[in-house]
Amino acid sequence: MSKKTLTLMSKDKQLFNIEEHLAVQSVTIRNMVKEDGASSVIPLPRVDSETLALVIEYLNRQQAPEEDEDYVKKFVDERGEIPTLLELAQAALDLDIKKLMDAACMKVADLIKDFTLEEVREALRIENDRTPEEEKAIRDEFQWAF
Amino acid sequence: MSIPGLRTVQEIREEDEGKWEGGQTRLSGDKDETREIVKYNINENFMENLPAELIIDILLRLPVKTIISCKRVCKKLWNLVSDSSFVNLHLSRSPTGFIVHQNVKHLYNGSIDSGILKWVEIDDKVDDHHLHYNTILHLNTVPVLQNSQISQIGSVNGLICLWKDSREHDNTYICNPVTREILILRAPPLYHKHIYCTIIAYGFGVSSLTGEYKVVRTFQKKILLDNTGWPTGSEEAEVYTLGTGRWRNLGQVPYRPDTSDFGAVLNNHCHWIVSDSDYSPEKICTFDLNKETFQLFPSPPIEESDTLSLAVLKGCLCISDGNYSRITIWVMKEYGIKKSWHKEVVVRREALNPFRVWQYWYAISLSLIDGLKDGTIFFVSESLLAFCPTSDTIEEIDMCGCSESGLTYHPSFLKLQNFESERVPGGSTTVDALKTMGHLPKTIHLRSGDKRNDVLLSLRPFAADLYVAGTDLGTGGNTAVRQPYGTGEAQALEVLQNFNQSIHGRVTSRVDDRHSLNTSRQDHHPLQACLDIPLNRNTYKLVSEAEAYTLGTGQWRSLGRLPYELHGSDGQYLNDHCHWIVSEEEDAPESICTFDLSKETFQLFPSPPSEENCIQNLAVLKGCLCKSYVGDLKLIIWVMKEYGIKNSWHKEVVITEAITKWPDRPYLDYIYVIDGLKDGTILLAMCYGFAEGHRLLSVWLGYFGNNIPSPSDFK
Numbered sequence: 064m065s066k067k068t069l070t071l072m073s074k075d076k077q078l079f080n081i082e083e084h085l086a087v088q089s090v091t092i093r094n095m096v097k098e099d100g101a102s103s104v105i106p107l108p109r110v111d112s113e114t115l116a117l118v119i120e121y122l123n124r125q126q127a128p129e130e131d132e133d134y135v136k137k138f139v140d141e142r143g144e145i146p147t148l149l150e151l152a153q154a155a156l157d158l159d160i161k162k163l164m165d166a167a168c169m170k171v172a173d174l175i176k177d178f179t180l181e182e183v184r185e186a187l188r189i190e191n192d193r194t195p196e197e198e199k200a201i202r203d204e205f206q207w208a209f
Numbered sequence: 210m211s212i213p214g215l216r217t218v219q220e221i222r223e224e225d226e227g228k229w230e231g232g233q234t235r236l237s238g239d240k241d242e243t244r245e246i247v248k249y250n251i252n253e254n255f256m257e258n259l260p261a262e263l264i265i266d267i268l269l270r271l272p273v274k275t276i277i278s279c280k281r282v283c284k285k286l287w288n289l290v291s292d293s294s295f296v297n298l299h300l301s302r303s304p305t306g307f308i309v310h311q312n313v314k315h316l317y318n319g320s321i322d323s324g325i326l327k328w329v330e331i332d333d334k335v336d337d338h339h340l341h342y343n344t345i346l347h348l349n350t351v352p353v354l355q356n357s358q359i360s361q362i363g364s365v366n367g368l369i370c371l372w373k374d375s376r377e378h379d380n381t382y383i384c385n386p387v388t389r390e391i392l393i394l395r396a397p398p399l400y401h402k403h404i405y406c407t408i409i410a411y412g413f414g415v416s417s418l419t420g421e422y423k424v425v426r427t428f429q430k431k432i433l434l435d436n437t438g439w440p441t442g443s444e445e446a447e448v449y450t451l452g453t454g455r456w457r458n459l460g461q462v463p464y465r466p467d468t469s470d471f472g473a474v475l476n477n478h479c480h481w482i483v484s485d486s487d488y489s490p491e492k493i494c495t496f497d498l499n500k501e502t503f504q505l506f507p508s509p510p511i512e513e514s515d516t517l518s519l520a521v522l523k524g525c526l527c528i529s530d531g532n533y534s535r536i537t538i539w540v541m542k543e544y545g546i547k548k549s550w551h552k553e554v555v556v557r558r559e560a561l562n563p564f565r566v567w568q569y570w571y572a573i574s575l576s577l578i579d580g581l582k583d584g585t586i587f588f589v590s591e592s593l594l595a596f597c598p599t600s601d602t603i604e605e606i607d608m609c610g611c612s613e614s615g616l617t618y619h620p621s622f623l624k625l626q627n628f629e630s631e632r633v634p635g636g637s638t639t640v641d642a643l644k645t646m647g648h649l650p651k652t653i654h655l656r657s658g659d660k661r662n663d664v665l666l667s668l669r670p671f672a673a674d675l676y677v678a679g680t681d682l683g684t685g686g687n688t689a690v691r692q693p694y695g696t697g698e699a700q701a702l703e704v705l706q707n708f709n710q711s712i713h714g715r716v717t718s719r720v721d722d723r724h725s726l727n728t729s730r731q732d733h734h735p736l737q738a739c740l741d742i743p744l745n746r747n748t749y750k751l752v753s754e755a756e757a758y759t760l761g762t763g764q765w766r767s768l769g770r771l772p773y774e775l776h777g778s779d780g781q782y783l784n785d786h787c788h789w790i791v792s793e794e795e796d797a798p799e800s801i802c803t804f805d806l807s808k809e810t811f812q813l814f815p816s817p818p819s820e821e822n823c824i825q826n827l828a829v830l831k832g833c834l835c836k837s838y839v840g841d842l843k844l845i846i847w848v849m850k851e852y853g854i855k856n857s858w859h860k861e862v863v864i865t866e867a868i869t870k871w872p873d874r875p876y877l878d879y880i881y882v883i884d885g886l887k888d889g890t891i892l893l894a895m896c897y898g899f900a901e902g903h904r905l906l907s908v909w910l911g912y913f914g915n916n917i918p919s920p921s922d923f924k
């Protein structure tokens with residue numbers, strides 16, 4: 064019996080093939096398949112090709128259920144860069160792959176949990192949108208925390 | 210089906226028509242082509258693109274300290290963390306810790322240092338645990354708690370209930386150390402004036418039905434002496450629902466709850482040991498936080514008890530029963546089932562011996578806080594003690610200082626401000642809190658029971674030097690108008706006014722470049738707009754230009770040059786217009802200028818005759834525009850009875866003598882009219898003390914009727 068294949072399209076219009084029985088680990092895709100058979104291409108307009116390749120790699124894993132938890136952890140550990148992890152988490156959120164999203168968010172939280180304010184800004188590439196006076200007011204307010 | 214961020218293939222094809230042909234496929238194997246495709250630029254600002262859901266998910270996994278750091282990172286995160294949905298999610302996952310009150314010291318000069326709250330974080334694993342502690346609040350830096358005997362008497366959802374008890378004071382406070390807020394509950398009548406002090410037992414919990422936070426306490430209104438000379442008295446209870454502004458008497462209570470317990474809160478009830486338990490069929494009594502009733506409750510079969518105290522141990526009600534040789538801990542496995550009481554553990558005297566010489570009083574002062582998964586049970590008695598049942602030993606946890614008491618604590622971002630907008634029944638004025646000082650942000654509430662125009666004045670004494678410039682801002686309808694000026698004057702008042710049923714305008718004058726407008730406070734999801742105001746801080750020139758921001762449009766529109774230079778406080782909103790005082794230097798025919806919110810035009814407005822050498826202010830008094838003149842030891846209030854009719858201006862009141870009774874006359878300049886009540890009372894805000902370097906020393910709020918109370922009357 065030939066296995067049914069689905070095609071996913073990334074934000075940058077790349078197409079990826081994946082077997083349907085693996086793809087339906089994503090609740091989003093499962094619902095789409097249920098609804099219209101998803102005969103054509105499934106577009107993922109918020110996921111870039113690099114991230115989608117990672118997601119596909121994750122979905123294609125061959126793991127016994129009892130080893131799965133460890134695998135997800137290892138999978139995100141190996142991609143320890145915060146930007147990559149955030150992309151991955153966002154893709155997992157859109158595709159509704161809970162385990163992957165939880166693991167990616169957990170990893171990000173682990174990485175930034177001991178960060179100082181400045182380090183968080185740097186890691187998330189956020190520009191400070193406050194004036195020094197506002198900063199001081201907030202710092203006074205939360206003195207004990209720093 | 211709708212998935213955020215996902216569109217159907219059809220939509221994409223329509224969008225990309227001409228650019229992309231449906232039949233063509235590029236598979237992931239074609240590596241060369243990927244290089245040409247625009248790659249997501251990871252240097253972009255992540256926060257802009259990440260869905261809030263994802264950020265919240267990550268934040269919830271972080272320790273409180275890091276969340277506070279993150280909150281400060283940028284405005285988007287700040288708003289996310291401040292949002293009530295985040296607050297609730299965080300609370301539902303908030304880790305269990307303790308709050309330990311340390312070091313109440315008597316100082317050389319006879320006063321008292323009110324001590325420190327330390328937060329003990331617990332990393333609780335099945336077979337191991339680690340503790341970390343941090344100072345979370347120096348009570349002596351909080352003005353209202355300074356130099357007094359403070360006890361912590363309960364904690365729920367991150368809020369801590371504190372009590373200042375002395376012959377002169379009987380004040381209760383609710384504080385959230387994480388958000389740095391303190392709420393001062395209106396003081397009940399002072400029962401301490403009796404020769405024999407009344408005995409007060411406290412409980413603090415939240416009703417599961419209404420979500421209301423309640424402080425309950427029992428006391429004796431009348432103290433009598435029994436035939437042995439021992440004071441007795443019939444027990445009464447009162448309850449304070451946060452936000453209502455008053456204690457309600459619940460009448461007589463048939464039992465006397467013991468004061469050594471914190472009214473252990475479990476299953477929607479507060480629990481106390483009955484103090485004359487030897488004569489009572491059950492040794493525990495409860496208070497139902499929903500029904501507000503007292504009842505006896507099944508207790509364990511304890512014969513001859515010496516000292517009993519109640520606590521919640523790993524989610525079960527427990528009693529610790531101490532005597533000369535041991536402390537027995539009983540646990541009620543199934544709540545309410547008498548048979549489920551069993552002896553959980555016995556702490557022998559030998560285990561305690563290394564730490565203290567065993568004394569009778571020791572067992573009394575040893576109070577149980579909570580237990581961990583690995584079986585460890587924590588007590589507080591001068592220091593934090595951890596009893597490990599498997600090794601039958603007690604470990605003393607060094608926390609640098611003498612510990613007075615300990616409570617289970619779940620840190621939260623719950624905002625006490627949420628309680629401030631609730632109504633106060635009746636037509637009287639409640640002054641909940643009057644004095645503040647120092648650098649801790651606090652809100653002070655002055656509520657009016659006049660529902661037609663609810664006035665709430667909250668005050669935020671940020672360090673005065675933060676206010677390098679004030680900005681006029683008037684709100685009305687859904688349009689905000691501002692007229693920047695730069696005098697360097699400190700503006701520390703925040704006035705919240707209920708203009709009509711649908712809109713609450715909240716104008717926050719903060720620092721020099723940011724205003725936040727928060728509308729529809731009754732709504733659970735308030736619309737919030739943060740407005741950035743560019744202000745050149747090197748040139749404090751008067752810029753007589755105006756711009757308007759219509760909520761929802763996302764931008765300020767310039768309205769061009771202003772015909773007059775305006776000054777004064779917030780543009781008073783009335784009758785679809787905002788009103789300001791025209792600067793005296795303008796020499797204009799009228800002293801009031803209005804902005805029409807519909808037409809967006811400025812115009813002079815009929816004004817009352819001017820007074821020499823006076824500071825002028827505008828306000829809305831019982832629905833009429835009013836103008837106040839302060840100077841020369843008098844306060845004159847003119848009211849415009851019929852809006853827009855010049856002849857209808859009349860002198861409503863002249864206050865002269867009453868004002869001179871105020872102790873700090875030099876600061877009369879800072880008197881503002883807030884509003885009036887039906888009985889003729891005029892509410893005024895008066896502040897003084899914008900001096901002494903960086904600190905705002907003290908601020909008083911008062912109200913005028915026929916006579917002016919002095920600040921000490923509000924104590």
